[in-house]
Amino acid sequence: HVPFSxxxxxxxxxxxxxxxxxxxxxALLAPFVxxxxxxxxxxxxxxxxxxxxxxxxxxxxxxxTRGASLRARQVFLLTTVCWLCAGIFGALPLYIAGPKLGFxxxxxxxxxxxxxxxxxxxxxxxKLPSSALLWRAMLQWLGGVGIxxxxxxxxxxxxxxxxxxxxxxxxxxxGKFLPRSNHMVMxxxxxxxxxxIVAATVYWILGMGGFDAVVHAMTxxxxxxxxxxxxxxxxxxxxxxxxxxxxxxxxxxxxxxxxYIRVLKGDTEPLLxxxxxxxxxxxLVIVITALALLQAWNGRDxxxxxxxxxxxxxxxxxxxxxxxxxxxxxxxxxxxxxxYLTFVGGCTGSTAGGIKIFRFQLSQLLLKKQFAQLIHxxxxxxxxxxxxxxxxxxxxxxxxFCFMYFxxxxxxxxxxxxxxxxxxxxxxxxxxxxxxxxxxxxDVIGPAGNFVTIEPGAKILLIIGMLxxxxxxxxxxxxxxxxxxxx
Amino acid sequence: HVPFSxxxxxxxxxxxxxxxxxxxxxALLAPFVxxxxxxxxxxxxxxxxxxxxxxxxxxxxxxxTRGASLRARQVFLLTTVCWLCAGIFGALPLYIAGPKLGFxxxxxxxxxxxxxxxxxxxxxxxKLPSSALLWRAMLQWLGGVGIxxxxxxxxxxxxxxxxxxxxxxxxxxxGKFLPRSNHMVMxxxxxxxxxxIVAATVYWILGMGGFDAVVHAMTxxxxxxxxxxxxxxxxxxxxxxxxxxxxxxxxxxxxxxxxYIRVLKGDTEPLLxxxxxxxxxxxLVIVITALALLQAWNGRDxxxxxxxxxxxxxxxxxxxxxxxxxxxxxxxxxxxxxxYLTFVGGCTGSTAGGIKIFRFQLSQLLLKKQFAQLIHxxxxxxxxxxxxxxxxxxxxxxxxFCFMYFxxxxxxxxxxxxxxxxxxxxxxxxxxxxxxxxxxxxDVIGPAGNFVTIEPGAKILLIIGMLxxxxxxxxxxxxxxxxxxxx
Ligand SMILES: [K+]
Ligand SMILES: [K+]
Numbered sequence: 010h011v012p013f014s015x016x017x018x019x020x021x022x023x024x025x026x027x028x029x030x031x032x033x034x035x036a037l038l039a040p041f042v043x044x045x046x047x048x049x050x051x052x053x054x055x056x057x058x059x060x061x062x063x064x065x066x067x068x069x070x071x072x073x074t075r076g077a078s079l080r081a082r083q084v085f086l087l088t089t090v091c092w093l094c095a096g097i098f099g100a101l102p103l104y105i106a107g108p109k110l111g112f113x114x115x116x117x118x119x120x121x122x123x124x125x126x127x128x129x130x131x132x133x134x135x136k137l138p139s140s141a142l143l144w145r146a147m148l149q150w151l152g153g154v155g156i157x158x159x160x161x162x163x164x165x166x167x168x169x170x171x172x173x174x175x176x177x178x179x180x181x182x183x184g185k186f187l188p189r190s191n192h193m194v195m196x197x198x199x200x201x202x203x204x205x206i207v208a209a210t211v212y213w214i215l216g217m218g219g220f221d222a223v224v225h226a227m228t229x230x231x232x233x234x235x236x237x238x239x240x241x242x243x244x245x246x247x248x249x250x251x252x253x254x255x256x257x258x259x260x261x262x263x264x265x266x267x268x269y270i271r272v273l274k275g276d277t278e279p280l281l282x283x284x285x286x287x288x289x290x291x292x293l294v295i296v297i298t299a300l301a302l303l304q305a306w307n308g309r310d311x312x313x314x315x316x317x318x319x320x321x322x323x324x325x326x327x328x329x330x331x332x333x334x335x336x337x338x339x340x341x342x343x344x345x346x347x348x349y350l351t352f353v354g355g356c357t358g359s360t361a362g363g364i365k366i367f368r369f370q371l372s373q374l375l376l377k378k379q380f381a382q383l384i385h386x387x388x389x390x391x392x393x394x395x396x397x398x399x400x401x402x403x404x405x406x407x408x409x410f411c412f413m414y415f416x417x418x419x420x421x422x423x424x425x426x427x428x429x430x431x432x433x434x435x436x437x438x439x440x441x442x443x444x445x446x447x448x449x450x451x452d453v454i455g456p457a458g459n460f461v462t463i464e465p466g467a468k469i470l471l472i473i474g475m476l477x478x479x480x481x482x483x484x485x486x487x488x489x490x491x492x493x494x495x496x
Numbered sequence: 497h498v499p500f501s502x503x504x505x506x507x508x509x510x511x512x513x514x515x516x517x518x519x520x521x522x523a524l525l526a527p528f529v530x531x532x533x534x535x536x537x538x539x540x541x542x543x544x545x546x547x548x549x550x551x552x553x554x555x556x557x558x559x560x561t562r563g564a565s566l567r568a569r570q571v572f573l574l575t576t577v578c579w580l581c582a583g584i585f586g587a588l589p590l591y592i593a594g595p596k597l598g599f600x601x602x603x604x605x606x607x608x609x610x611x612x613x614x615x616x617x618x619x620x621x622x623k624l625p626s627s628a629l630l631w632r633a634m635l636q637w638l639g640g641v642g643i644x645x646x647x648x649x650x651x652x653x654x655x656x657x658x659x660x661x662x663x664x665x666x667x668x669x670x671g672k673f674l675p676r677s678n679h680m681v682m683x684x685x686x687x688x689x690x691x692x693i694v695a696a697t698v699y700w701i702l703g704m705g706g707f708d709a710v711v712h713a714m715t716x717x718x719x720x721x722x723x724x725x726x727x728x729x730x731x732x733x734x735x736x737x738x739x740x741x742x743x744x745x746x747x748x749x750x751x752x753x754x755x756y757i758r759v760l761k762g763d764t765e766p767l768l769x770x771x772x773x774x775x776x777x778x779x780l781v782i783v784i785t786a787l788a789l790l791q792a793w794n795g796r797d798x799x800x801x802x803x804x805x806x807x808x809x810x811x812x813x814x815x816x817x818x819x820x821x822x823x824x825x826x827x828x829x830x831x832x833x834x835x836y837l838t839f840v841g842g843c844t845g846s847t848a849g850g851i852k853i854f855r856f857q858l859s860q861l862l863l864k865k866q867f868a869q870l871i872h873x874x875x876x877x878x879x880x881x882x883x884x885x886x887x888x889x890x891x892x893x894x895x896x897f898c899f900m901y902f903x904x905x906x907x908x909x910x911x912x913x914x915x916x917x918x919x920x921x922x923x924x925x926x927x928x929x930x931x932x933x934x935x936x937x938x939d940v941i942g943p944a945g946n947f948v949t950i951e952p953g954a955k956i957l958l959i960i961g962m963l964x965x966x967x968x969x970x971x972x973x974x975x976x977x978x979x980x981x982x983x
Contacts, residue, residue: 082871168870341913345922349906372899379896380977382889383655383970384569401888402869408895409866412859415902419836426828432920432937435832450919483870490867 018083020074025087026094027069033098034062036147040102044140051106055140058101081167082493088163089485092155092476096120099148107141113465120472122148124479125156125360127234127330127447128454128471130461134239139220145235146224153231153360154201156479157266158194160358169483170410171371171403174395175357200269205230208258215250229258232360234330234447241456242320242331249316252333256320263289263327263355284395285356289366292353297322300346304339321456325350328362330447332456344433344450351440352414362445362478364414367394371407374399413482418443421474428467438467442474443482505570507561512574513581514556520585521549523634527589531627538593542627545588568654572974575650575967579642583607583963586635594628600952607959609635611966612643612847614721614817614934615941615958617948621726626707632722633711640718640847641688643966644753645681647845656970657897658858658890661882662844687756692717695745702737716745719847721817721934728943729807729818736803739820743807750776750814750842771882772843776853779840784809787833791826808943812837815849817934819943831920831937838927839901849932849965851901854881858894861886900969905930908961915954925954929961930969 041055079087099119103110110118114130121128122145131137164172209226213219221237228235238244245251268280280286301318305311317333324331325347337344354363374392381388392399421439430438430453437450448456453463460468477485487493528542566574586606590597597605601617608615609632618624651659696713700706708724715722725731732738755767767773788805792798804820811818812834824831841850861879868875879886908926917925917940924936935943940950947955964972974980 081873085870168873341916341918341922342910344919345910345913348919349910375892376896376899379893379970380974381979382893383572383974384977384979386568386655401892404892404895405862405888406866406869408891409863412863423829423832423836426832429828431828432831432835435828483866487867487870490871492868492871 017075018079020072021079021083022087022090023069024072024074025091027066027072029066029091029095030062030098031066031070033095033148033151034059034066036151037062037102037144039147040140040144043143044106044138047139049138049140051138052140054106055102058105062098082487084163084167085484085487085493088159088480089476089488092123092480095151095155096123096472096476099123099144102144103141107138107144113468114461117460117468117472118145119148120475121447122233122235123152123155124445124475125149125152125231125233125328125362126442126445126475126479127228128441128449128460128475129235130459130468132239132459132461134237137237142224142237143220146227146233149231149233149235150205150227152479153233153262154198156360157197157201157358159480161193161197161267164481164484167484168406169481171368171407172357172481174367174397174399174403196270197266200266200273201230203273204261204269208261211254211258212251215254216248217245217251225255226258229255229329229331230262230360232259232262232327232329232355232362234324234328236331239459241333242324243333246333252316252320255331256323259323259327259329259331260293262329263359263361265356265358267358283356284370285366288370289356292366293323293326296326296346296350300343303342307340321347322350325446325448326353326363327355328444328446330441332448335455335457337450337455337457348437348440348450351437351444351446354444364411364444368407368411370394371399371404372411375404375408410482413486414443417474417477417482417486421470424470425467428464428470430463430467438463438471439474442471443478445475445478504562505566507559508566508570509574509577510556511559511561512578514553514559516553516578516582517549517585518553518557520582520635520638521546521553523638524549524589524631526634527627527631530630531593531625534626536625536627538625539627541593542589545592549585569974569980571650571654572971572980575646576963576972576975579610579963579967582638582642583610583959586610586631589631590628594625594631600955601948604947604955604959605632606635607962608934609720609722610639610642611932611962612636612639612718612720612815612849613929613932613962613966614715615928615936615947615962616722617946617955619726619946619948621724624724629711629724630707633714633720636718636720636722637692637714639966640720640749641685643847644684644688644845646967648680648684648754651968651971654971655893656968658855658894659844659968661854661884661886661890683757684753687753687760688717690760691748691756695748698741698745699738702741703735704732704738712742713745716742716816716818717749717847719746719749719814719816719842719849721811721815723818726946728820729811730820733820739803739807742818743810746810746814746816746818747780749816750846750848752843752845753847754845770843771857772853775857776843779853780810780813783813783833783837787830790829794827808834809837812933812935813840813850814842815931815933817928819935822942822944824937824942824944835924835927835937838924838931838933841931851898851931855894855898857881858886858891859898862891862895897969900973901930904961904964904969904973908957911957912954915951915957917950917954925950925958926961929958930965932962932965 037055037059041052041059044052044055096119099122100115103118104112104115108131110130117130165175205226208229209222212222212225224237236242242255264286268283271279297319300322301315304314304318320333321336336347352364354365355361357365357367371394378392418439422436425435425438431451434449434451434453438454441447441449454460524542524546528539528546531539531542583606586609587602590605591599591602595618604617652662692713695716696709699709699712711724723729729742751773755770758766784806787809788802791801791805807820808823823834839851841852842848844852844854858881861881865879905926909923912922912925921936921938921940924938925941928934928936941947
């Protein structure tokens with residue numbers, strides 16, 4: 010047993026941040042190599058940043074710490090600081106090289122990337138140096154695997170938003186932080202890499218260029234949504250097979266990755282019978298069918314309607330945020346539908362953001378119970394989900410999450426309304442940030458729009474929203490709670 | 497003990513509907529007298545309707561029933577049917593006399609009145625016969641006292657949306673419906689009448705005409721919001737004292753009426769120390785100050801800013817829905833703020849609609865508990881509200897209410913989007929209906945707008961929203977639950 014001490018905690022924090030920066034700095038060597046190959050003029054900026062990052066990161070990582078014990082409450086801070094620092098480091102290459110964005114724009118782009126949100130402030134992606142495009146995609150890809158690991162190893166331990174449901178049987182609530190074995194983390198990383206390679210190969214076989222295939226594979230599997238083109242995935246509209254393939258890849262990116270590990274071991278049962286996966290699939294089929302039929306009824310070719318409704322619905326629900334066309338032009342009902350779909354999200358344990366399917370299932374259990382009690386006041390029934398008993402503590406934690414989710418979206422939308430954003434832009438902008446989807450609604454930030462024109466203050470609000478949304482809200486908001494900082 | 501029987505239940509239902517229609521038919525004699533005095537041409541239509549209503553109502557009321565026992569689940573149906581039938585009867589005078597609205601418009605106007613919503617489909621109120629203006633106001637006034645009685649006597653018994661908190665100590669959960677004594681109902685009616693007389697007197701002393709004073713007193717105390725003028729309360733903008741007085745009257749209409757009974761007995765303690773009243777008052781003071789300062793900062797005279805911000809904020813939060821001006825012109829932040837304020841509502845046990853203050857207080861308790869648990873995982877604490885223990889069952893019931901509230905608003909907004917209503921009109925229209933506020937946002941149904949131009953289908957959706965909102969959502973929605981109709 011190692012006694013907790015303030016200075017040891019700070020050292021552990023620095024160690025984690027250092028390790029993370031070292032990883033991102035090493036990753037930065039890839040855009041550097043690409044820049045050298047393409048003889049880009051900013052190539053040495055990448056190397057400089059990379060070397061500095063590696064040196065500082067490794068120095069922080071190697072400092073001595075006494076044991077690795079952290080209390081749950083310290084892990085909240087650790088998590089938030091790590092993601093923020095990774096975001097800041099990720100912004101530097103976009104600030105000094107490639108698009109040379111202003112600092113707020115660069116930070117927005119980088120946070121948008123590592124949170125796999127995919128809102129962009131860059132106009133003219135089609136002409137951006139490949140190195141910058143690769144870096145954006147790599148940030149999303151790293152952010153994607155980061156969130157899976159977090160959802161598996163950290164969040165259930167923190168008991169945030171009902172995620173205790175996904176706590177492994179072995180880990181107990183001893184009050185100390187014991188991340189899952191490296192074995193599990195490595196297994197997830199392997200599956201993630203494999204799925205990305207499959208996606209890239211499929212895209213390439215179906216006719217995408219090699220670089221585009223790699224970048225879009227990374228941003229599909231990460232449900233990130235960054236594209237190499239201002240027209241997003243609409244650039245490939247003349248190849249419907251690619252559109253359908255990307256629909257599938259986004260869907261796969263939004264399923265619980267732990268189930269893929271079982272599939273690789275030859276056990277497809279868990280994937281096929283997981284209640285979250287089933288509900289998610291059924292939900293998508295119903296929504297796509299309904300909206301596609303509405304489109305067909307409005308005169309669109311039925312196959313075309315299904316392909317593009319499928320793509321854009323899956324894109325928004327999986328929180329990827331690619332677009333093949335401006336779906337807000339489909340009609341008033343489409344604007345309303347896509348606004349709601351912004352909140353849904355994918356399965357927990359995936360790269361997807363949003364409220365997530367299991368919380369809707371828990372809400373359904375809660376409502377079922379209430380209606381049953383209204384009809385039969387004396388009835389009590391045990392409810393289970395994924396073979397685990399759903400008690401009031403778990404439901405309370407899920408409900409608190411949902412409340413804070415909508416409170417945060419509401420507060421951010423109110424804040425955005427002070428920066429010349431109209432009602433639909435403000436409210437959809439806040440929602441798309443917190444859900445890590447990417448595009449909002451309305452003329453400015455809609456699927457055909459761009460975040461470059463909004464004011465810096467609004468961008469900072471959206472940065473807060475993207476980070477809080479990515480870290481399941483409570484992890485960030487608890488840092489602003491008075492009690493948190495008391496001993 | 498009287499055995500439950502299907503036919504006896506139907507007879508009890510018919511008895512209740514009959515009694516209600518008789519009351520409304522007798523009330524209709526007042527517009528008839530006014531029409532005779534003013535020599536209006538439709539005067540005999542009122543008398544005909546009134547006589548038919550009294551005959552049918554009394555006949556239904558006087559039929560033999562074996563005892564008055566109803567199960568909780570039967571009371572849901574009874575309540576919904578009663579309000580719907582009262583709304584249909586209330587629509588008839590507007591259909592055959594006065595404005596001679598189309599039937600959907602007349603039903604919309606009548607349901608809007610008895611639910612104290614106050615959305616109107618009549619353009620040209622300034623020239624409408626006094627008898628019709630009086631009938632609209634009386635419908636609101638009767639709807640107002642009806643909801644107070646329901647909140648005191650029926651809803652806590654039904655355990656809807658956490659209202660069990662307000663169950664009187666004497667009534668137990670025996671599985672049978674025992675309304676509070678007639679004594680309590682009469683006491684509330686007396687207080688309601690007294691407050692209306694006070695309001696009318698104050699308005700009259702401050703310079704309103706006699707008829708306007710009576711009508712606006714009725715629609716203020718009922719937090720209904722119908723006015724005799726197309727410009728709503730803005731008609732009296734040149735008399736700031738009236739604007740301030742109406743602000744106070746709306747506020748008084750949104751406090752728990754049971755506390756006034758205590759005040760009349762000389763006991764002001766409960767009113768001054770009620771947690772709901774305190775929170776409501778503090779909330780209003782903070783919001784009004786913030787929004788008025790924003791207005792003053794934008795260059796408006798400070799006193800003027802406080803008077804009109806105060807009036808319109810109180811109007812929306814108490815779910816009255818008068819307007820002295822088009823507050824949506826104050827800026828983007830005002831649109832967002834008034835959109836949120838649409839949901840708040842007043843205190844339970846008042847005439848106000850919306851989510852209501854005590855549910856926000858319960859949500860706060862829930863969030864407090866969750867944050868405390870995240871920081872100190874092993875801590876458990878007993879929470880109380882109004883000296884009653886708040887357990888998970890109560891919180892679950894409140895949470896289910898809030899979920900269904902937003903689900904209903906979302907579903908209605910989606911429905912409205914098919915009737916040519918844009919995003920802000922659809923979503924604010926759904927919200928204003930379910931919260932029983934009155935005006936929405938946007939060019940069409942905003943505070944300066946009118947509901948006459950929207951399509952009949954949209955009006956029917958809003959009628960459903962107003963009724964469900966008025967009856968605390970669950971009371972209506974449970975009728976659509978499969979289990980409800982099973983024996
Ligand atoms: K995204
Ligand atoms: K109202």
